[in-house]
Amino acid sequence: MTTSADTAAARRGRPGYDRRQVLDVAVTLFNEQGYDATSVADLAERLGLSKSALYHHFASKEELLAIALETALSRLEAVLDGALALDASAADRLEHVIRGAVAVLTAELPSVTLLLRLRGNSAVEVAALERRRLFDQRVTGLVRSAQSEGRLRADIDAGVATRLIFGMVNSVVEWYRPDGRVDPALLAEDVLTVALSGLLPRDDHG
Amino acid sequence: MTTSADTAAARRGRPGYDRRQVLDVAVTLFNEQGYDATSVADLAERLGLSKSALYHHFASKEELLAIALETALSRLEAVLDGALALDASAADRLEHVIRGAVAVLTAELPSVTLLLRLRGNSAVEVAALERRRLFDQRVTGLVRSAQSEGRLRADIDAGVATRLIFGMVNSVVEWYRPDGRVDPALLAEDVLTVALSGLLPRDDHG
DNA sequence: GTCTATAGAATGATAGAC
DNA sequence: GTCTATCATTCTATAGAC
Structure with a gap:
């Protein structure tokens, strides 16, 4: 294209x-x-x-990095902003964020991959990591609210739960390839299925 | 220690x-x-x-890398070998692998972290990545067997399920710290809970 | 002639190895 | 400390499409 x-x-x-x-x-x-x-x-x-x-x-090698990181971060932040603007429960907002994050990851695979591998070796990297930390924090807030609503189990710490969910989401960059046989939208559904319902068979025997 | x-x-x-x-x-x-x-x-x-x-x-900077990678890989492989030696179902073996992987990750955090960030820029790195690929493949076999047993839902591709589970497991190195307030054994249970049962509240209303 | 993309040569700094 | 190689970067000048 x-x-x-x-x-x-x-x-x-x-x-x-x-x-x-x-x-x-x-x-x-x-x-x-x-x-x-x-x-x-x-x-x-x-x-x-x-x-x-x-x-x-x-102007510099680092400028290339900065532009790519800006792309990744702004798109992820847009997803979160969009979710928070919805007139919906925290659980539904969280679902929107997860689906949107997978969409951004697959659509902007290169720049997001770069973002997720930062070590903070320069001012540019530190600033990006800080924005990412803020993103995580806002999502943790969503998870906590969803727990309060009773829509998510509360016996797992909200911070841990958020990190596990996004560990799963972010790991997609390690193996997803646009030319592969995995459809991004179906992948998002699989992620949601595992995160929300788990891998045990559906309880259809009783 | x-x-x-x-x-x-x-x-x-x-x-x-x-x-x-x-x-x-x-x-x-x-x-x-x-x-x-x-x-x-x-x-x-x-x-x-x-x-x-x-x-x-x-002898070289790379020798330091090679030794650390050997530590991480041999311990992870030992967990998998141990699981396969068990007289148990594939699902139970998988549970053993997940619990063991979290244990290795937290106990050998530095070397495993190094392993998970490899790019394959040298012969040493390529060899380590190949061993990791083999590990993943063997785990995928376990997931597939567990699906055949009916102990895991079969509507998610075994390869995708394995990658999502281990994406969640591996992401632990990004935030777990030995001096923190998260207990490794409890963390392993949380990982298993999310992977198997999901984050939706337990179905205790009917 | 003006615009954009391109080389070539050389800078000082820092790399891994011994 | 010393070696050589390579690093990111800059200067100056030019090649080609409008």
Whole structure:
């Protein structure tokens, strides 16, 4: 779809990579090798460009990281904002968040993968981790409310429950591939099934 | 437990770090900053040693990684071997594996954390990832058998179910801390509860 | 001529290894 | 400490489409 010049039909100047294309390749490479293990020379080679040509598109290696993280975080936050704007119970809102998070993970796989592997080695990374921490905290609030409503079992700590649910959700980036045979929407349902009802057979024998 | 000289009571020669202590600090640092982002100079500084002194203990930075990965993998494999040696149903064996995996994760947190973050950037990493893949495959077999027994719901693909369960299990390394207020054994029960019964309230109203 | 993408050469800093 | 290799980055200049 977004391969070359067919997106922004008429572009002036010399043909070649634009910002978007460089970013996509960069994030892919960061995910393959890890951000720190990927040198600008690696990226240049993958693109068939010189290093200096890359610096025409971006001010720094870290800027590439920052843009990708912004994409991932803003989309995840949008899901949560949308859920909180609903006129619904906390349990229903939580369900909306889980479904939405799986959708964002699968749709924005590269940038979210990058986000989930951060170590906090720079100011950019620390800031992203902080936004992620805030996201988690708000979801924990939802879980706690759903427990109070009696819609979620209360014998598991809300913080632990949230971490387990999102551990399951986030782990999807480790194996989901867009070209695979797993449908994102069905995957979201499977996640919800396991999280809410568990893997024991449905109680249809009595 | 394994802090300093109290392990191998009498050690001869010049006082200072031994292999084990250097390894522990190295793995801790690798987890804090990431393996690639951690330089030998970082490690030397943390230990208060010169770089050359470090190379007296280890042949290379990668050797440190290899030893840690061996620890994590052998302990996880031992859990699986133990489960398969049991005279029990697949479902019961799976439960044993999940409980054991959480135990290994919490007991060997640093080395398992390192294992779960590998990217495959070297021969050592590729080999470790391959052993991990084999582990996952064997667990998937257990899940499939448990489904055939009727002890696990069969409307979720065995591969997806396995990945979701272990996504939940493995995510524990992201937040569990030995000095925290979460008991490892209770955590394992919580994981099993969510995986098997889900977070919906127990059906005690009818 | 103007715009965009591109190289080449060289910077200082830091890497792992010994 | 010292080695060589590689790191991210910058400067200056040019190639090609409008």
